[in-house]
Amino acid sequence: MITGGEGQLGVALAAGAPGTVEALGRQDLDVGDPQAVARAVERVRPALVVHAGAYTDVDGCEDDRQRAWRVNAEGTANLARVCAAIGARLIYVSTDYVFAGDASRPYEPGDPLQPTSAYGASKLGGELAVRTLLPRDHTIVRTSWVFAARGRNFVRTILRLAAERPELRVVDDQRGRPTCADDLAAWIWALADRGAVGTVHACNAGECTWYGFAREIVAQAGLAARVLPVSTAEFPRPARRPAYSVLSTDAFTAATGIEPRPWKDALAEVLRDLDATGGGRQA
Ligand SMILES: NC(=O)c1ccc[n+]([C@@H]2O[C@H](COP(=O)([O-])OP(=O)(O)OC[C@H]3O[C@@H](n4cnc5c(N)ncnc54)[C@H](OP(=O)(O)O)[C@@H]3O)[C@@H](O)[C@H]2O)c1
Numbered sequence: 001m002i003t004g005g006e007g008q009l010g011v012a013l014a015a016g017a018p019g020t021v022e023a024l025g026r027q028d029l030d031v032g033d034p035q036a037v038a039r040a041v042e043r044v045r046p047a048l049v050v051h052a053g054a055y056t057d058v059d060g061c062e063d064d065r066q067r068a069w070r071v072n073a074e075g076t077a078n079l080a081r082v083c084a085a086i087g088a089r090l091i092y093v094s095t096d097y098v099f100a101g102d103a104s105r106p107y108e109p110g111d112p113l114q115p116t117s118a119y120g121a122s123k124l125g126g127e128l129a130v131r132t133l134l135p136r137d138h139t140i141v142r143t144s145w146v147f148a149a150r151g152r153n154f155v156r157t158i159l160r161l162a163a164e165r166p167e168l169r170v171v172d173d174q175r176g177r178p179t180c181a182d183d184l185a186a187w188i189w190a191l192a193d194r195g196a197v198g199t200v201h202a203c204n205a206g207e208c209t210w211y212g213f214a215r216e217i218v219a220q221a222g223l224a225a226r227v228l229p230v231s232t233a234e235f236p237r238p239a240r241r242p243a244y245s246v247l248s249t250d251a252f253t254a255a256t257g258i259e260p261r262p263w264k265d266a267l268a269e270v271l272r273d274l275d276a277t278g279g280g281r282q283a
Contacts, residue, residue: 001046003031003079004053008151009093012185013050018193022046026053031075041082048192050091051079054123058097061119062238068118073125080133089137089195090130091188096144096176096203098124101242106207108248109142109199117239127199139191140199141184144247145213148181149273154210158217159274162225168218172211172229176245177203180266187258196255201247204263216264220271 004010005023014023022044029040031053041049054072055061061068076092083090097120098113115121130138147155161168179202187202208216211229218227232241249260 001041001044001049003029003049003051007052007054007056008146008148008153008181009052009184011150012148012181013052013188016182016185016189018189024053029053031078032070034074034078034081037075037078038082041079041086041088045086046088048089048091049079049083050093050188050192051076052093054093056119058117058119058241059238061122062117065118065122068122069125072119072122073129076126077129077133080130080138083137084133087137089139089192090134091139091141091192092126092130093188094127094140094142094199095120095123096142096201096245096247097242098127098142099242099245101174101244103244103246106246106248107201109201109251116242119239136197138198139196141188141191142199142201142247143179143184144176144203144245145178146181146184147178147267147270149270149277151181154178154213155217155267155270156274158214159221159223162218162221162223162227165225167226167228168214169228169230169235170211170214171232171235172209173231174241174243174245175207175209176242177205177207177247178213178263178267179203180263180270182269183260183266187252187256187260190256190258191252194256200252200255201249202252203247203249203260204266205249205260206262206264207246208263216267217271220264220268
């Protein structure tokens with residue numbers, strides 16, 4: 001069973017599933033409703049739940065902390081509780097935003113957690129619930145900067161803005177790892193296949209700032225817009241984001257034998273998909 005079945009990752013998980021899956025979108029299952037979660041799990045009787053549903057609007061979470069906590073922390077606890085009751089495994093997708101962002105080397109899964117935003121705190125609440133309620137039957141997969149040929153994401157936003165404006169200003173002092181939703185889905189199924197337990201980080205290889213990411217998108221798409229670097233201070237947002245949230249994928253590679261491909265290669269494939277679907281570039 002997949003939650004968040006209509007999100008970027010949920011769609012990729014359903015498309016790449018190795019067996020029979022039931023992908024439930026928010027309209028089918030609001031994970032914040034404990035009775036609805038119990039009913040859905042009773043009906044589907046999954047051996048495994050991949051929990052990709054979340055309130056992912058990072059600034060929105062800052063403005064509506066109650067909703068962030070209800071969906072991301074309590075929603076995950078609701079699923080973990082029911083999984084424990086029926087003996088199902090749970091794979092929970094978490095975020096680089098559980099870290100403070102002041103490290104000088106890639107974060108390992110066991111590094112101290114100190115979210116700087118309501119979104120990060122609520123996702124960490126979900127992690128703690130999973131570890132407490134399902135101490136053995138869980139995998140927590142932290143990822144970062146997810147993009148796909150569909151849905152709301154940075155790649156599609158930059159393509160739209162670069163088509164509309166001669167210049168784009170993008171922050172150059174937040175560093176992380178862009179991650180392709182299709183790759184992430186395949187890695188999650190590989191973790192499921194191996195029955196991996198505990199926490200891993202799964203992202204594409206390489207790292208950049210949002211400015212570097214935007215420049216690469218514009219260059220690969222052959223657009224004329226100029227991309228200019230700005231600081232976070234020049235571009236204030238409600239949520240504080242980590243300055244450095246590069247995640248080490250060593251534990252993931254040790255568990256699966258998979259070496260993630262560079263994010264630039266994955267980006268090229270997503271841009272090809274957007275071209276093939278015609279007109280789908282605009283978000
Ligand atoms: N996107 C990123 O850059 C990023 C980075 C790190 C980690 N992650 C994590 O990766 C996972 C997948 O994210 P994504 O990139 O696929 O995001 P996404 O495209 O926003 O998908 C999330 C899905 O969850 C749904 N959802 C929202 N509230 C829900 C609720 N109460 N019950 C059930 N579903 C609900 C959303 O539906 P609506 O659209 O209708 O609200 C959306 O379809 C999430 O756990 C996220 O926290 C994402």
